[in-house]
Amino acid sequence: MSKNAFYAQSGGVSAVINASACGVLETARRYPNSIAKVLAGRDGIIGALTEDLIDTSLESEDAIAALKHAPGAAFGSCRYKLGAVTEHRALYERLVEVFKAHDIGYFFYNGGGDSQDTTYKVSLVSTELSNPIVCVGVPKTVDNDLPITDCSPGFGSMAKYLATSVREAAFDLMAMSRTSTKVFVLEVMGRHAGWATAACALAAEDESDAPHVLLFPEIAFDEERFLAKVKSALERYDHCVIAVSEGVKGSNGAFLSAGSEDAFGHAQLGGVAPLIARLISTKLHCRCHWAVPDYLQRSGRHIASETDVEQAYTVGWAAVEFAINGRSAIMPAIRRISDIPYRWDIVEAPLAAIANKEKLLPRDFISDDEFGITEAARRYLAPLIVGESYPPYRHGLPAYVRLQNVAVPRKLAEAFDIQS
């Protein structure tokens, strides 16, 4: 007796979250006896709360296959955290009500730590309400901060974008440094974990290669030591490339560049690169340029890592395989078997051990002087960016699919206001 499945995408998007969607949808279609239809939430969990469901069975096989090449989130994503069950019980009950109305027996939620937490809570509440739903998280976060899994799909492609950009900017800087700019500062994502900052170091093949200085969110910014490091690089190479995490903090623990807050109460950052550039030009009297790629780094599907795309697809596939075998309150995690060659498989990780935990950069991944990475970090990071996975192009631009996203007719009488 088959049931419908619910699938939704959550949190900041990535170059490959749609590859996970592709893995879920293609696999679900292979098990019609278990999964009748996959109904997708429009804009993540909000689609479930507002009963705004998308009938994915209306999308062609070609359109589903093309998701493997498309950035963004094909069904829409959201920043919307459900909160504690005790305080927001009505939200969880509403979810279970909608799922019951649409005969949903499987819940797949594709996101980072907050989303795994939601998935876990839905599994608890649905069981408690005697309407048990098989709940499986699908990992995704460019921040790479999910625990247990070797890496988080989305990170490898951002890492490849960043390391490529550092290398290209360094060729630019080297060519011009004699009479023009000598310092280039690249600001990268990562509020608390320095994975993206560390990935920039993959651009270097030799010690003299860019990036010369990394500023991690895990290490308190020390102006004097930093300027000495930059000065030393300038003396040795006549140019200096710096990668700085948006989340770098001063010794007082405050973000160097603090901004407004996002919907989850996280600080919305951006703009530390110009600050660092101004510091250098003022104190070291040399010309600086800076770049803030912002969304370009997490949505740069044109330079995605093939390894990352494969992993993103595979966790989607594995989520469905686990689900039809009745495994619930779990998330498929990537397990590393070897570094060189990079071999990995999928294991089952309990959501209880994942929800709301952040995996920071281990201290032994950061070099002694705190401005670079260690060989251990390089061994970990290097395989994640390997392989190119070019999207198709049309008229010189990547051709990214857009789904029809036809809504399923509503079955419940009451509307639901997500502000409530």
Place this chain on the structure above:
Amino acid sequence: MSKNAFYAQSGGVSAVINASACGVLETARRYPNSIAKVLAGRDGIIGALTEDLIDTSLESEDAIAALKHAPGAAFGSCRYKLGAVTEHRALYERLVEVFKAHDIGYFFYNGGGDSQDTTYKVSLVSTELSNPIVCVGVPKTVDNDLPITDCSPGFGSMAKYLATSVREAAFDLMAMSRTSTKVFVLEVMGRHAGWATAACALAAEDESDAPHVLLFPEIAFDEERFLAKVKSALERYDHCVIAVSEGVKGSNGAFLSAGSEDAFGHAQLGGVAPLIARLISTKLHCRCHWAVPDYLQRSGRHIASETDVEQAYTVGWAAVEFAINGRSAIMPAIRRISDIPYRWDIVEAPLAAIANKEKLLPRDFISDDEFGITEAARRYLAPLIVGESYPPYRHGLPAYVRLQNVAVPRKLAEAFDIQS
């Protein structure tokens, strides 16, 4: 009786200036009876002034061929303008002296408007000093502001980078706009000419597609009209993507974001995107993100336009062909024969007609409301980004060649201080 040739790269680099170097060097090697060796200037014209010449004959054929895939400037570039002959006669005489000492009969200078001006002046002075040198400019500028030529090599690849980035950021924004950021502002290069800003519009296939608002340097910024345009886009699409030229000016003619000056006395810009984002979040009360790709956009060889790479190579090839036929004080220019399919050939353009002229965006390329482009602009721009020209990859990153750059022994007694 063969002579040596001098080749140098000048001004801001691009993703494809080395493809022009490849065209020059490979072609010169095919004419040993005319051109003995190509000596490259280290860091542009500075290499000639300081007699710091690179013996390119020591580079392997493979290394030269690999230049077609490498960003930056393989021999170094510079921002160094020679100025008027009447005021800086010593510089020009020094150049001719160095060229005489190294038996240089051909001068190839690869750059934008300032470089074409230098090339023209060298041709005049060398003739006047009874040591006539065949002087041929090789066009290059991501700003696309050289006159006569259909486009400037370097621009097509930057255009492709920008249009791709706009499209990818738009997929990101669309996925998240319901609960998160609604406006994305991308700052693009182009001090005076809005070519790069216009190229962003290639990302759109339909009227509803990003970018929704362009801010050109040719159009004075009008806050009220701009905010009304953004508001209207938000009402229609619930998100809005804006591409803003670094050179956008207020109604008083001053740059919105003015910075320090570069070596040519040009204002060094950057940072108008955060300013626009702040304006929108303050006045329209919605969340904005902004990106400043800076050097990433002009050195993004990984997303180069195949058309641009071909044109860059071809102008290098043509420069040598013209030179060995004795044509001097000219520049190979690209002539458009048809838009669809895009067909072009190379014609001879006199440097006198090129030097120090800037080709701005024609008014009929800007839409009536001044926030978009016309069909004429689209017809012009579309072919320039067509085709992909992927570099080789190693360990997941583009493998960009580095030459040995062995110096030719000095022949002159006097050193030369470029500060003088």
